[in-house]
Amino acid sequence: MKPQLSYPDLVKAFTRFRDAEPEPKGELVHDSAFTLLVAVVLSAQATDRGVNKATEPLFAAARTPEAMLALGEEGIAEHIKSIGLFRNKAKNVSKLSRILVEEYGGEVPSSRAALVALPGVGRKTANVVLNSWFKMPAQAVDTHIFRVGNRTGIAIGKDVIAVERAIEDHVPAEFQLHAHHWLILHGRYTCTARNPKCGACVLGDLCCNEGKTA
Template identity: 65%
Template sequence: MPGPKKVKTLTRAEAEAIFERFHAIEPEPKGELDYVNAFTLLVAVVLSAQATDTGVNKATRALFELAPSPAAMVALGVERITELIRTIGLYRGKAKNVFALSQILIETHNGEVPAEREALEALPGVGRKTANVVLNIWFKQPTIAVDTHLFRVGNRTGLAPGATPLAVELALTKQVPERFMLHAHHWLILHGRYICKARKPECWRCPIAEWCRYEPKTPLPGRGLS
C-alpha cells in the first residue's frame, strides 16, 4: 500500500456523524462475495486477495457447487481446484492454500470453521484481514477488516490515519461508536470502492464530504473548482 498523505484526525463527534450518515443511507450493508456457509465464505475471502469480488464470484460459482465443504474440497484435489479458479490472480498458490486449509479443518476442527482469530490465522492463506472478515460476517463479531479501500478511506478522510493496515484498524476501533462496529468495515469498504475511489474520489456525490479532510474536493465533472 502506498504511504498515506498525513491529514488531521477527525474528532470522535465527527466520526460519529459519519457513521450516523452511513447508517441512515444503508442500515444493513452487505459484502459482495458469494458464499453458502462459513467454509465457502472463508474460501472466498482467501481467494479475494489481490482480486475483485466479481472475479472471485465468477470462479467460485462452479467451485462451491462441487465443493461446499472441506471434505468435498479435499476430494477435488489441488489440480482440479487450480483449474476451477485459474481466472483469479495468483490462482496456483491460492489453490494449494484452499486444499491445505480444508485438510486442516478436517483434521483439527472436525470440518468446521473456527470462531477464534488465532485458529483462523493458523490456516494457510489466512491473515488478519481474512480472519476479521470471517469473524465479522459469519460469527457477528465487531471486527474491522482493513483492505486497500478501507486503508485509503481511513487516511484520506482523516477518520483513522495510519501508516499500516493494523494502525488504521486500531485507530478505527477507537473512532467507531460501539453501536456501529459490526457494520463499520462494510460501510467504509463500499464507500472506498464506489465513491472515494483511488484515482479520483467522487467528492461531488459523497455523503460524508462535509466532515472529510481530503482537499481539494473533486468537483462535479464539467465544472471547475470554485
C-alpha cells in the same frame, strides 16, 4: 498527518452511512463460514466479481472441507484458473480444508489465532470471516479502508494495523460491526483512488481531504 475526526463528527459520518445502507454486506457470494473463508482466500489480488465467477462452479462441486479435499488440489485449480495465483491458492485451499477436517471436525473456528494459522489466511481474511459470518466487530482493513480512513480523517494510521486500531479506538461502538463494510463500499464506489466523487459524498462537510473536488 491529518487530524482524526472528532467523536461528534464520527457519529455524524457513520449515521449517514447507516441511513444510506442500514445492513451493508460484502460482495463475495457465500452461504457458510467455509465458503466465505475460501472466497476471501481466493480474493487476494483479484476482484470480487472474478472470484464469484470462479466460485460458482467450485462451490457447486465442493462446498464443505470434506468435499474440497475429495476434489483435490488439481480439481480446485481447474475451477479457479481464471484467478491470479490460482495454483498457490488451490494448494492453500486444499491444505486448509485438510486442517479443518482433521483438527476442527470440518468446522471453521471463530478464533482469529486459529484462523490466521491456516494456510493462505492472514489477519485481514480472518477479520472478514469473524465479522461477516460470526458477527464480531473485527475490522478487515484493505486498500480502500486505508485510503478512506486517512483521506477523510475517520481513521488515521501509517499502516493497515494502525488504521484497524484507529477504527477500534475511535469509531462509536454502535457502528463497529458494520464499519469496515461501509468504509469498503465508500472507497470502492465514491471515495475512489482516482477522481473521487466528492460532489456525491455524504461526508462532504466532514471530510479532512484538502483536495476535495466539486
